[in-house]
Amino acid sequence: MSLVNLHQVHKYYGDFHVLKGIDLDVKAGEVVSIIGKSGSGKSTLLRCVNGLEEYQKGGITLDGKEVTSEDIQVRRLALSVGMIFQSFNLFPHLTVGENIMLAPTIVLNKSKAEAKTIAEEMLEKVGLGDKFDRYPEKLSGGQQQRVAIARALAMSPKVLLCDEITSALDPELVGDVLKVLEQLAAEGMTLILVTHEMNFARDVGDRVVFMHEGKVWEEGNSKKLLSEPETEELRQFIGAVL
Amino acid sequence: MSLVNLHQVHKYYGDFHVLKGIDLDVKAGEVVSIIGKSGSGKSTLLRCVNGLEEYQKGGITLDGKEVTSEDIQVRRLALSVGMIFQSFNLFPHLTVGENIMLAPTIVLNKSKAEAKTIAEEMLEKVGLGDKFDRYPEKLSGGQQQRVAIARALAMSPKVLLCDEITSALDPELVGDVLKVLEQLAAEGMTLILVTHEMNFARDVGDRVVFMHEGKVWEEGNSKKLLSEPETEELRQFIGAVL
Amino acid sequence: DVLQDIQDRKEIRIAVPQDFPPFGSVGPDLKPQGIDVDMANYIADQLDVDLKIVPVTSANRIPYLQTKKVDLVISSLGKNPEREKAIDFTTPYAPFFLGVFGESSVDVTKMADLAGKTVGVTRGSVEDLELEKYAPKSLNVRRFEDNNTTLTAYLTGQVKLIATGNLVATEIAKRQPQRAPETKFLLKDSPCYIGLAEGEAALQSKINGIISTALENGTLNDISMKWLKAPLPKGFGA
Amino acid sequence: MLYFGDLLPYSDVFFGGLMTTVELTVLTTLLGVALGTLCAVLRQYGGASPRRIVASYVELIRNTPFIVQLFFIFFGLPSIGVMLTPWQASVIALTINLGAYSTEIIRAGLGSIPKGQVEAAKVLGMTFRQTLTRVIFVPAFEKIYPALTSQCIIVMLGSAVISQISVEELTYAANLVQSRNFRAFESYLVTALLYLGLAMIMRYVFKLIGKRLFSFRESS
Amino acid sequence: MIEFSNYDIIRNLIFAAQWTVLLSLVAFIGGTLVALVLTALRLTRNSILQKLVAVYIELFQGTPLLMQMFLCFFGVSLLGYEISAWSAAILALTLFTSAFLVEIWRGCIDTLPKGQWEASRCLGMSFLQILRYIILPQALRVAIAPTVGFSVQVVKGTALASVIGFVELTKAGTMLNNATFEPFKVFAMVAVIYFLLCYPLSLSSKILEKKFNVSR
Ligand SMILES: Nc1ncnc2c1ncn2[C@@H]1O[C@H](COP(=O)(O)OP(=O)(O)OP(=O)(O)O)[C@@H](O)[C@H]1O
Ligand SMILES: Nc1ncnc2c1ncn2[C@@H]1O[C@H](COP(=O)(O)OP(=O)(O)OP(=O)(O)O)[C@@H](O)[C@H]1O
């Protein structure tokens, strides 16, 4: 059964037509990589899925329920959709532990102790068990991004959206973050990632979606799509990236 | 005859001994490249030559006259020494043309018309004849740096000091600037350049000066020095840069 | 009915000046004292209610009354037709002569001499209105916010002439003999009235009664003796 | 309850007051910014003692109310023999007030100019004064122009206080009218709206001037 | 004739200065509370509320504090409410203070990256929770120096309460001047007292600014 479903989604910024009828279906446990040129609408797509942006036509369903950007919806959504950003967006005034515990306590009304257990577990999972009491600014970019992942995981989302989460990292730190994603994929987490890491998309992803000019231009099995692109646009794109 | 001569120049920042007895002699028409690690005193050396910094011991002569940093001296100096900075330092509120014309009109008291003729000529020389009425921020870094060169040239200096003038540029823009320098060298301009462009130093420069810890550690014919360094320090430096 | 209100709340609120000796000025404790203050006390006594003193300036005393922040204004208030349209007055309780005063060096003896001169005055006072009405057009009237400021302007020499009450001038002379103003000419005989909001007939007749008793039993005269060092003029209040 | 009809006969009083406020604002804006510029230059580039003097002046003015400064100048100074007309006292008080605030603002602008600009001018042989006027001022003022605009408006609004020393500006008009017809609320309301209008016009005029002055940014 | 010694003058001024301090405190607290509400309103994504706040700011930043004092004093009672000079001054100063604080705080909040809002929303926090746990603690750090700096304007603003007859420092000064006829001395003393009240605030604002800038 499909976990995330987009049906003919159109989105405008003012007059600017960003998404021109997106159809997409993601099953539970799938790892879908979205690739495409800058400006092709990849981030916008993710932001529509978790309700950060409104869309004007079509429909998005999550686990069968419709998604809109009304605040209350976003909050309900947040219980099932986690999102990780290119720029980490950790809360600088809270320690790593507090960053992770905040939402479980105030949104899910978990007890402090319970939230702490979860936080520790999640930090362990991303390999930062010893950083509980550090402040984010004391961590490297790669570590910060892994904390952000732990923070999202602590809400036990059904699907995790990742928007170019390695682009702001120094090359030597990218590996650690990808390793965490790989492990999540192996554990059966549903992942939708916008990424420029073609190797990762090919090796870990089940499916690749190539976006071009606000449309899903081509999609299919990762290995096949990347080695034998059908459209000229994807061929050019792959040529430019690799 | 020597155009620029440094004799046992010592310079301190407070207690910190930056230049530890520099001897250097540059003849008219020579192209001298100064290389060395960060912090070795290259910029400081240039800034002492054109009077932007005071030095405490030794002497610098330009065309036989002594150089000090008193304001009036700097102004006299400015008539014979041009300087170009890493960060362009164009005046943002003036057009390219006005940037070049300003000093000739208010310092050399040239007429507007005369200054304009010079400015156009210099812009032509650096290959930006069509940018007279643009504002600097509309130009690429490489173009801005070439305007800075034109601005310095408009004062008809006897020697041009360049402090890492290509370091702030995107790689693809470096070439244009170096081409201009090459052309100036060919026309017989005296150039003293701090640079990390080893190829340029070797191919265009007559002489290379390697600075280390505030001293002229090694100097000599460009090609020879760079291919057969005598000291261990220079060897290491070349190894690191290339 | 304000009179009823006063009696109900057992308190009367009376506006008095604190910048207008000898009617109201402050002592070293910054508490008002003077004719107007004594008058206020007397009225409160007669009504057998507590007194709440509200210090005001000549600029804001009328608004105070109109906005019912006070029940009475005892603030050396002169009467004129324009004011009578806005508020009501009782019978007079103290004598007052308005005049133009100034440094001896300035040669002025009558209204016409004011042409081209500068006179300081407190904005909105009777003397302000008088000057506006009768003075030559070329007179430069410099209006200050309150009597404090007007007096200061004179004492510091910012203006050489002021229009104010005779008593104020006397007071200045006492305090700063070297800048004692001399009387140039009198503007108006303008006895002081107590002001109250329009249409309060009960209060008006009550206060009028208190004033005429005070006139008969000599209280007004005593107050005059105390602050003005002179008895009430003959026929005052008649 | 409210009746604005009584204000009509006094329309030329309001107009006169408005004009005086405008005149005073234009004059003191020019003088104040000039004074601020001078002080900012001294504070930024001057020797130790000019710097200290300017700093004391700025702190003194910024930490005392304008009305007290005004009273001190108008009433206090005569006792040491300095006699000023209300108009002169107001212009001086407003100017030194704006001067102090704009010193701080303009200094921040001067400080924002990269050192390289000054050095570039120096190696082109410009004198310090040439550098200041030809190279530094325009970009420096551009940086702080919005803050300077707000400060000038604040000073214009602050000028309401000078009615206290009998300068016949807008607030004086309001006070005079209310002392004549006892329509205090109406008269102050109208005046407040006039000030609001002035403030908006001032912002607009500053914007227009800024557009001309800093046209080099427009070309983007 | 009553004589005023220097001691009398100083004693009276200092007594009146207590009112200045009290007035400043109450106005500052009032202004802060109102500004908090207004800041929250403008952060909601409701454009009508945002416009209303903008009008409020324009109104109270675009008219003289003196006028606001007069209008509060005479206007409110014209509407049929009792208002003392004290309450009117508090009211006017609160309006004035809040209008400026909202602007100052907006600047501070704008320096926080948009990502902080988005990340919080994605974690399911409500608008008020985001304000309370994410925005406020961070904005507070940035806002504290300019807010303390602005408190100087509030203290100085209380001087204008003198024109509606409230006896604070400036009013006491004019009264004492009238009683003593020594304007130079009296106003100099008044100025000194204001300076002593304000300068520590200015100074601490500068120190706070340095401190928080360094740790950023
Ligand atoms: N808030 C906005 N208002 C107007 N246009 C926007 C906005 N956000 C994005 N856009 C435009 O929408 C288009 C798609 O943006 P989007 O961020 O989704 O692209 P992207 O594929 O994620 O690109 P990138 O790889 O650079 O992140 C771009 O042309 C962008 O300029
Ligand atoms: N104004 C200053 N005050 C104190 N120390 C300074 C100053 N300017 C430079 N220095 C110090 O002097 C030394 C030499 O500086 P200089 O800029 O000449 O080095 P450089 O060889 O040009 O290095 P780079 O390649 O990084 O430009 C450095 O250690 C630097 O920290």
Ligand SMILES: [Mg+2]
């Ligand atoms: Mg994107």
Ligand SMILES: [Mg+2]
């Ligand atoms: Mg250098």
